[in-house]
Amino acid sequence: MNKWKKLSQQEIRQRIFSALSENVDYYNENILGVPASHLDDKVFYQNAPFLEDAPFLSTLIHNPNHIGCHTLGSSESFFKGTQQIETEVIRICAEDILKGEGEFDGYVASGGTEANLQAVWTYRNYYQQEKGAGLDEIALITSADAHYSAAKASDVLQISFYKVPVNQEDRSISQEGVRATISSARHEGKKYFIVLANMMTTMFGSVDDIHCYTDVLIDLSVDFKLHVDGAYGGFFYPFARQENDINFSNPHVNSVTLDAHKMLQAPYGTGIFLIRKGWMHYANTEEASYVEGQDFTLIGSRSGANAIAIWMILMTYGPHGWFEKTLVLSHRTTWLCEQLEERKIDYFRYPDANIVTMKASYLNPKLCKKYGLVPDNHEQADWFKIVVMDHVTVEKLEAFLADYDTMS
Numbered sequence: 001m002n003k004w005k006k007l008s009q010q011e012i013r014q015r016i017f018s019a020l021s022e023n024v025d026y027y028n029e030n031i032l033g034v035p036a037s038h039l040d041d042k043v044f045y046q047n048a049p050f051l052e053d054a055p056f057l058s059t060l061i062h063n064p065n066h067i068g069c070h071t072l073g074s075s076e077s078f079f080k081g082t083q084q085i086e087t088e089v090i091r092i093c094a095e096d097i098l099k100g101e102g103e104f105d106g107y108v109a110s111g112g113t114e115a116n117l118q119a120v121w122t123y124r125n126y127y128q129q130e131k132g133a134g135l136d137e138i139a140l141i142t143s144a145d146a147h148y149s150a151a152k153a154s155d156v157l158q159i160s161f162y163k164v165p166v167n168q169e170d171r172s173i174s175q176e177g178v179r180a181t182i183s184s185a186r187h188e189g190k191k192y193f194i195v196l197a198n199m200m201t202t203m204f205g206s207v208d209d210i211h212c213y214t215d216v217l218i219d220l221s222v223d224f225k226l227h228v229d230g231a232y233g234g235f236f237y238p239f240a241r242q243e244n245d246i247n248f249s250n251p252h253v254n255s256v257t258l259d260a261h262k263m264l265q266a267p268y269g270t271g272i273f274l275i276r277k278g279w280m281h282y283a284n285t286e287e288a289s290y291v292e293g294q295d296f297t298l299i300g301s302r303s304g305a306n307a308i309a310i311w312m313i314l315m316t317y318g319p320h321g322w323f324e325k326t327l328v329l330s331h332r333t334t335w336l337c338e339q340l341e342e343r344k345i346d347y348f349r350y351p352d353a354n355i356v357t358m359k360a361s362y363l364n365p366k367l368c369k370k371y372g373l374v375p376d377n378h379e380q381a382d383w384f385k386i387v388v389m390d391h392v393t394v395e396k397l398e399a400f401l402a403d404y405d406t407m408s
């Protein structure tokens with residue numbers, strides 16, 4: 001615990017350049033066998049003076065490939081310097097942010113979709129390998145508000161998908177809903193359950209009460225594995241609501257998805273998959289024999305610059321700085337909600353969340369278009385959301401409200 005400490009810009013720079021110096025140097029070493037190189041030097045600057053102060057851009061130019069998983073066994077030794085930084089990112093996320101004790105594996109995935117697929121793939125293989133389960137005996141369960149990547153996972157991995165209904169007022173799931181969903185799945189021959197619980201949903205920012213799942217599954221003596229989808233909420237909710245048990249302090253939570261390219265404002269390609277030690281091997285592809293350490297991930301080759309970006313953001317803020325950032329966004333969201341209440345606009349906000357979802361019937365479609373509000377359904381919208389990100393300032397919200405007043 002407490003690996004996460006704020007660093008100065010100079011310390012960050014030193015650490016990244018020292019990591020890059022431990023990676024392969026394509027210019028000065030005789031590296032002949034890898035189908036990889038630095039970025040093309042006719043197209044991308046290699047020696048521009050500003051690069052000395054730009055550790056992320058320098059990493060892009062060095063172009064490390066972080067193929068595989070670096071928290072277990074061996075990995076491609078060509079890129080060991082920056083892989084070490086990725087390992088630190090995984091530990092900070094699992095231990096400092098998600099309160100895990102013990103050991104964890106994980107990697108920087110292409111995004112939340114891949115990390116969710118990686119989880120479902122791991123548990124599907126576990127049930128097949130350890131329990132002799134057939135595909136038609138394994139079910140994926142989420143709430144009706146879960147991200148569509150769950151539907152993708154069910155399709156790609158060929159297991160049935162069941163949705164637990166949510167209360168339309170507060171977007172919550174209930175024990176009765178979980179019980180009914182499990183019963184109908186069991187009725188259809190499902191014996192093994194993969195649960196994806198939400199730590200802030202895409203449209204409503206709501207968080208599932210994890211006990212609704214675990215109490216019922218335990219009561220019914222059902223075999224289950226539980227993954228948390230924190231793609232949206234993983235870098236927000238643990239700070240906004242510090243006392244919570246949708247993290248690794250809960251023994252039922254076996255793996256978690258986070259996305260640094262959402263709230264953390266990292267470049268795209270920075271999903272994070274985290275799992276307790278001892279599970280990653282269910283997703284091993286033994287045929288990856290030319291990769292040193294083999295490949296336990298869905299993606300294959302991936303840029304090491306993504307891990308560097310996450311590490312730099314985490315180190316620039318430190319835990320207190322990041323907490324303050326989420327607090328500001330949360331306060332701004334409260335301000336917006338007060339303005340909506342004054343105007344009697346019907347909206348949903350999960351406590352402390354930075355998403356406000358308004359009933360479409362209160363809003364002029366032209367206003368929604370002008371301010372880039374996102375609907376739940378582009379064909380027929382019931383809801384539109386505002387996501388209070390860094391760039392969504394009070395001034396911009398004021399402009400939206402002023403236009404609302406004029407148009408209504």
Ligand SMILES: Cc1ncc(COP(=O)(O)O)c(C=O)c1O
Nearest residue numbers: 111112113147201202229231232
């Ligand atoms: C809750 C949730 N899970 C998963 C995803 C998928 O993430 P990505 O688009 O990075 O694949 C999203 C994206 O919005 C999300 O909100």
